[in-house]
Amino acid sequence: MLPWTTYDAMYDAALHQPERFWLDAAQRVTWKHTPRIACQTRADGWHDWFPDATLNTCYNAVDRHVEHGRGAQAALIWHSCATKERRIVTYRELQDRVSGFAGGLCTLGVEKGDRVLIAMPTMTETAIAMLACARIGAVHVVVFAGYAGPELARRIDDVAPKVMIIASCSFQGQTAIPSTPALNAALAQATHGPQACIIVQRDACPAPLVPMRDHDFHTLERSPPVAPLILRSQDPLYILHTSGTTGTSKGIVRDNGGHAVALALSMALIYGCKAGDTFFTTSDLGWVVGHSYGVYAPLISGCTSVIVEGAVTSAAIRTLCREHAVTCLFTTPTQMRLMRQESRNLPEQAPPALARVFVAGEYADPTLLDWARAYFRKPVVNHWWQTETGWSITAHFFGLPEPEPITLLNDIGRPAPGFHPTIVPAIPGEPCGEIVLSLPLPPGCLAGVWKDREIHVPAVYLDGTGRFYRTFDEGMIEESGAVHMLGRSDDVIKVAGRRISGVQIEKIIATHPGVHACAVVAIPDALRGQRPLAYVVAARDLAPPSAEDILRQVHQTLGRWVGIKEVRFVRQLPINTSGKITRKYLHVSLN
Numbered sequence: 283m284l285p286w287t288t289y290d291a292m293y294d295a296a297l298h299q300p301e302r303f304w305l306d307a308a309q310r311v312t313w314k315h316t317p318r319i320a321c322q323t324r325a326d327g328w329h330d331w332f333p334d335a336t337l338n339t340c341y342n343a344v345d346r347h348v349e350h351g352r353g354a355q356a357a358l359i360w361h362s363c364a365t366k367e368r369r370i371v372t373y374r375e376l377q378d379r380v381s382g383f384a385g386g387l388c389t390l391g392v393e394k395g396d397r398v399l400i401a402m403p404t405m406t407e408t409a410i411a412m413l414a415c416a417r418i419g420a421v422h423v424v425v426f427a428g429y430a431g432p433e434l435a436r437r438i439d440d441v442a443p444k445v446m447i448i449a450s451c452s453f454q455g456q457t458a459i460p461s462t463p464a465l466n467a468a469l470a471q472a473t474h475g476p477q478a479c480i481i482v483q484r485d486a487c488p489a490p491l492v493p494m495r496d497h498d499f500h501t502l503e504r505s506p507p508v509a510p511l512i513l514r515s516q517d518p519l520y521i522l523h524t525s526g527t528t529g530t531s532k533g534i535v536r537d538n539g540g541h542a543v544a545l546a547l548s549m550a551l552i553y554g555c556k557a558g559d560t561f562f563t564t565s566d567l568g569w570v571v572g573h574s575y576g577v578y579a580p581l582i583s584g585c586t587s588v589i590v591e592g593a594v595t596s597a598a599i600r601t602l603c604r605e606h607a608v609t610c611l612f613t614t615p616t617q618m619r620l621m622r623q624e625s626r627n628l629p630e631q632a633p634p635a636l637a638r639v640f641v642a643g644e645y646a647d648p649t650l651l652d653w654a655r656a657y658f659r660k661p662v663v664n665h666w667w668q669t670e671t672g673w674s675i676t677a678h679f680f681g682l683p684e685p686e687p688i689t690l691l692n693d694i695g696r697p698a699p700g701f702h703p704t705i706v707p708a709i710p711g712e713p714c715g716e717i718v719l720s721l722p723l724p725p726g727c728l729a730g731v732w733k734d735r736e737i738h739v740p741a742v743y744l745d746g747t748g749r750f751y752r753t754f755d756e757g758m759i760e761e762s763g764a765v766h767m768l769g770r771s772d773d774v775i776k777v778a779g780r781r782i783s784g785v786q787i788e789k790i791i792a793t794h795p796g797v798h799a800c801a802v803v804a805i806p807d808a809l810r811g812q813r814p815l816a817y818v819v820a821a822r823d824l825a826p827p828s829a830e831d832i833l834r835q836v837h838q839t840l841g842r843w844v845g846i847k848e849v850r851f852v853r854q855l856p857i858n859t860s861g862k863i864t865r866k867y868l869h870v871s872l873n
Contacts, residue, residue: 284550288684289696292551293763296699296724303699304331304725308539310546311582312346313337314512317539321722327748328730328739329722330516331540338510339519339538340417343581344380345510347373347557355558356586359606360406363592364453365486371406376413379503384414386502390478392444394419394511397521399443399476401434401461403427403452404567404591407482407499409577411447412567416519416538419511420444423521423533426568427452428459431467438472440533441521441732447480447499451487453592458486515539521732522570524669532740533732534669536573541672544726545579548673552665552698554638554680557584559609562602564594564617570669571642575612579673585609596624603634611639615646615664616857619799622653626823636660638680642667644863645767645785647792648692661686666694666767668753670743672726675701675719675753676765687762696763700724704750705759714758714768718750775804775812782844784865787814790839796820796827801855801863802846813845817852817868826851 285306286292296303304320317335324330344357353374360369371379392398398420402408408424415422423441425434427449438446448465451458462481469475481489482499491498519541521533549555561580565571567589580587588602599621603611611634618641639654639662646664654662663686665677676695678686697703701724707715730737745752756768768785775782784802791800798821807813816836820826829849836846856864 284681286682289679289682292679292682293697293699297702300700304543307547307725308332308335308543310550311337311539311542312342313539317515323722326730326738330729331537331725332515332543335515335539336512337515337539337542338417338513339542339578339582340380340384340413341510342542343413343416343578344373344377347581347584348377350584352557352584353377355584356560356606357581358406358409359560359586359588359602360404361588361590361594361598361602362405362453363590363594363598364456364458365591369406376410378507379410380413380417381507381509382505383410383499383503384417385505385508386480386497387414387420387445388418388508389502389505390445390480390497392418392420394513394517395421396444397421397423397441398445398447399438399441400424400447401427401429401437401465402447402449402482402567404572404576404589405449405482406589407449408567409589410503411499412520412573412577413581417510418508419513419517421518421521423523424568424573425523426566427461428454429464429468431464431471434464434468435471437523438468438476439474440523442474442735443476445478445480446476447482449482450484450489453486455593458484460487460489462489513538516729518729518737520573522573522669535729535732535737536672536726537729540725540727540729541578542582544673544724545574546582548677548698548726549579549583549585551679551681552674552677553610553612553640555580555583555585555609558586560586560588560606561610561612562588562599562606562608563612564590564599564614565612570667570672571612574672596621600634603636608634609637611636613639613641614643615641615650616644616799616863618646618650618654622650622657623798623822625657634658639663640665642674645788647789649793651692661691663691664694666755666765670728671701671723672728674698675703693764694767695765697765698724703753703759703765705757706745706750708756714766715756717753717755717757717759717765718745719753721749721751723751775802775814782814782840784814787816787836787840787844787846790836791816791818791832794827794832794835796824797832798822799855799863801865801868803865803868807845813847816846816849817855818849819852819854 301320314336317332322333357373357376358371448461519538523531563575576589663678665674667674678695702720705715758766787802799819801817804812805815
C-alpha cells in the first residue's frame with residue numbers, strides 16, 4: 283500500500299522531506315545492511331544513494347520470492363516471434379538456473395567489478411545472464427545482438443569485458459543470422475581480448491565452439507550454484523550505451539541500491555502493479571526499457587514478466603495478453619501504429635483484457651492515443667524518460683487512489699517523485715524551452731558514464747551553473763505540473779527567426795485519417811534559414827492523403843508562417859531497434 287492518496291501529497295513529500303521519503307521507499311527492498319542515509323554528495327559533485335547500505339539485486343529479484351513462497355509462480359514468460367517457441371520459467375527454476383550460471387561465470391574467473399558483455403536477442407538466457415552477473419557483482423553490458431563486427435569491437439574496447447556471451451544466431455524476420463562471424467570480426471579488430479566467450483546454442487543455427495575460447499552456456503548453467511554476493515548500494519550493476527543523442531554513444535552506469543528502490547517504487551506508484559501481476563513489455567532486452575521493465579522492475583516486485591524476441595505482431599500481443607492475464611502492457615507509439623493498422627483487417631478480434639497500457643520512447647500523438655483507448659477500452663497513456671534516468675521523469679500514477687485528471691491524459695504526465703523540471707527558454711520570455719532537472723536526480727538515474735575504466739559525469743549533461751541536469755528535450759510546463767513535450771532540442775526548426783517544434787507539426791499531420799505515421803525535419807532554406815519537410819507513411823486500406831490536404835491542414839492550424847511546402851510519401855520511416863524514429867538520419871536513409 284502507498285501512504286499517499288493524492289499526487290500533490292506524494293510529490294510534496296518527496297520535495298520537502300526527501301531524506302525521509304526515500305528512506306521510506308527503501309523499505310520495499312531487502313537489504314543486508316539497511317540504509318540510514320538516503321543521499322550523499324560525492325567528491326565529484328554527483329550523488330550516491332543509500333551509501334551506507336548493502337544488498338544484492340539478484341537476491342531481491344529472485345531468491346527472496348522463492349523464500350516467501352512464490353517459487354511456483356512464473357517469473358519469465360518468453361515468446362519468440364521468429365521461431366514461435368515459448369517458455370515459462372518459474373521463480374524456483376530461475377533461481378536454480380541463475381545461481382548455476384553464476385557459478386559457471388566464477389569458474390571462468392569472473393569476479394566483482396569485472397565486465398561481462400552480452401550480445402544476445404531477447405531470450406530467457408539473456409535475462410539469466412544479466413541476473414547471474416548481478417548475483418556475483420559483475421557488471422553486465424548488454425548490446426544489440428545485430429551489431430556488425432566494427433560496432434561490436436567498439437563496445438569491447440570501451441568496457442574491456444572479461445567474458446562475452448552470445449547466442450549462436452539472431453533473427454531478421456524468420457531468417458536466422460549466424461552470430462559468430464560478427465564475433466570473430468569484432469575480436470580481430472578490438473584491441474582488448476576477453477578471456478572467454480560463452481555461446482547459447484540455438485537449434486536454427488548451431489555454432490562450432492572454438493577450442494580454448496568458447497564455452498557452452500547450458501553446460502556452464504549446470505555448475506555448482508553460488509550464493510548472492512553482498513554489495514554496496516553504489517556498486518555498479520550494469521553499463522548500457524545510449525543511442526548517442528548527446529553526441530557519441532555513452533556507457534551509462536547504473537548502481538545497485540538506488541536502481542532497486544526506484545524500480546520497486548515505480549511498479550506500485552506509476553504502473554499500479556503488485557506481486558503476482560503480469561507485466562508485458564515489447565522492448566528488446568538490450569534497451570533501457572527491457573532492462574528496467576523486462577527484467578528488473580517486474581522481478582524485484584514479484585511480478586511475472588512477459589518478454590518477446592523479434593517484431594511482435596498485434597495478434598501475438600493480443601494472444602499473450604489474453605493467455606497470461608497481462609495487467610500492464612508497455613510498448614512504443616510505433617508498435618501502437620502497427621496495431622492500429624493491423625486491427626483494421628481483424629475487426630472480429632476482441633482487445634485483450636488489460637488494466638492499463640503505457641507507451642514511451644517517442645512522441646505519441648493524441649489521435650493515436652484516442653484510437654488506442656477506444657480499442658483497448660482501458661487507460662492508455664504516454665510517459666517520458668531516458669536511458670540516463672532509467673525510469674519515468676514524468677508519468678501518470680495509477681497506484682494512487684486519486685483518479686488522473688482527464689485533461690492530463692494526452693500529456694506525458696506530471697513529474698515523478700524526485701524529478702524537479704524547470705524550463706530554460708531559448709528566447710527570454712517564451713514559455714517553452716529546454717527542460718532541465720534540478721540536482722540531485724532521484725534514485726535509479728545514472729551514477730555516471732563509463733570511460734577508461736572509471737565512472738564520471740560528462741560536462742555535457744550539466745548546465746552552466748552545475749546545478750541542473752540537461753535533458754536536451756524541449757517542452758513547457760503548466761501550473762498543474764503537467765509537462766508538454768515538443769521534441770529534442772536539435773529537432774526544433776528555426777523559420778525566419780521563429781522557433782517551431784517538428785513534433786507540433788507532426789501532431790497536426792497525424793490527425794489526418796489517411797496518415798499511418800509521419801516525421802518532420804528541418805531543411806535549409808535560402809530565404810528563411812530553415813523550413814520543415816514532412817515525411818508521411820500513408821495508412822493501408824484507406825484513401826491516401828494528398829500533399830495538398832496535409833499542407834492545408836498545417837496552414838489552417840498553425841499558419842503559413844511555418845513555411846512547410848513539401849510532403850514526401852514513403853513506405854516506412856527509419857527506426858532504431860528501440861522503436862524510435864531516427865530523424866537525424868532521415869534524409870540519408872530515404873534519399
